[in-house]
Amino acid sequence: MEEDIPELVVDLDTPITTTSQQEGNAEGDIVQDNTEVVEYDATPDRKIPITIITGYLGSGKLTLLQHISQTSNKRLAIILNEFGDSSAIEKSVTIQNQSESVQEWLDLGNGCLCCTVKDNGVLAIEELIRKSKNKIDYILLETTGIADPAPIAKMFWIDEGLASNVYIDGVVTVVDGVNIVSCLEDVGGHWHKEHRHMKLDQAVNKDDVTTEEIQQEQMSLEQGLTTAHLQLALADTILINKVDLLTSPDSIDKVKHKIRQVNSLSPVYTTSFGDIDIDTILDLHAFEANETSIAKMSSGSGHVFHDGRITTVSIKFPFFRDPLSFQAFESFIQHVLWEDDLDGVAVQIHRAKGLLVCDISDGQPHDVRVLQAVRDTYDIIENATLVPGVKENQLVLIGKNLTVESLERELKKYITIQ
Structure with a gap:
């Protein structure tokens, strides 16, 4: 206690x-x-x-x-x-x-x-x-x-x-x-x-x-x-x-x-x-808006490395077109981290990182944010810089009972993914 x-x-x-x-x-x-x-x-x-x-x-x-x-x-x-x-x-x-x-x-x-x-x-x-x-x-x-x-x-x-x-x-x-x-x-x-x-x-x-x-x-x-x-x-x-x-x-x-x-x-x-x-090993800035490491965090959408007890799962999905999508994504990540639930399956999240971009496409700069999470604690850091060549949002979860399919299904409950 x-x-x-x-x-x-x-x-x-x-x-x-x-x-x-x-x-x-x-x-x-x-x-x-x-x-x-x-x-x-x-x-x-x-x-x-x-x-x-x-x-x-x-x-x-x-x-x-x-x-x-x-x-x-x-x-x-x-x-x-x-x-x-x-x-x-x-x-x-x-x-x-x-x-x-x-x-x-x-x-x-x-x-x-x-x-x-x-x-x-x-x-x-x-x-x-x-x-x-x-x-x-x-x-x-x-x-x-x-x-x-x-x-x-x-x-x-x-x-x-x-x-x-x-x-x-x-x-x-x-x-x-x-x-x-x-x-x-x-x-x-x-x-x-x-x-x-x-x-x-x-x-x-x-x-x-x-x-x-x-x-x-x-x-x-x-x-x-x-x-x-x-x-x-x-x-x-x-x-x-x-x-x-x-x-x-x-x-x-x-x-x-x-x-x-x-x-x-x-x-x-x-x-x-x-x-x-x-x-x-020093000066990693691993809990900051380190978008370079985020951009390299997976080699493709749906990438899974499976141990049977703890798994790394990553997905990519289109840039947001509406700034309100950031709020919807935050509701999604709160549900996953705080309710330990992914599309009805009990999960345990140990680490999560994400790169989130809103592209309004009217000449304005991209709104770039970085997700960092450890267990039930998270932060979405604003004012990050978009790495050249990154064309999609990225999300990586490390935890128990994770699958690409359940992650995508849960995300679609909050955000429209084309």
């Missing part, structure tokens, strides 16, 4: 401590910096992007974070939030600036950011930024391996009117190239139990895992729906790590094919030891 969720607390009233993480300082001694933190106005002068790094324990998230911190010229705040085998409750936030690291501590209660109160989680990181003014350019948030990233993504997907100093840039999912196929094909939870990827296995305090959570996890696994499916469905970029351990190109192709059955919308990259061009 939400009222039982522990608060995420930031206490930055003490001086900032620094610790060298450079090669050669094996002791890692903490040195006090007596420079006082300067308070400043709560109105943000610039917004700091947050990239969520998700993936199972052992997929290589920490290795990726180390690679980013060593190669990026950004001042990074890295929030480590993985249980692993550690029983420590506090998790550090490291502000990486090549020559030094400024370290603060967040008390995460039971050690899991995804289990904190939504508003408190956002406010805590906003406070960190306020009291570390001009020391942070970018935030990397690593989730626990057992976490569904959707609640975290929604937490930081904040309305402009709330004047937050953070915004979500994208979700990056890291998978273990050796084990991901077995993981996704696990029906009944046998692989997850054997590899100790269950909530009870990874909990710092076993009492924090409720009987209801255990039963829900087992029910999902009996249906073959794993946390890995959810992490892939929400991904804006997918990294297949440990490809050096795959024995043949066919093995890599099999992994890519399996991943694209779940999410065919997002780019997939291969890597070993997290060695990846950081431009492929």
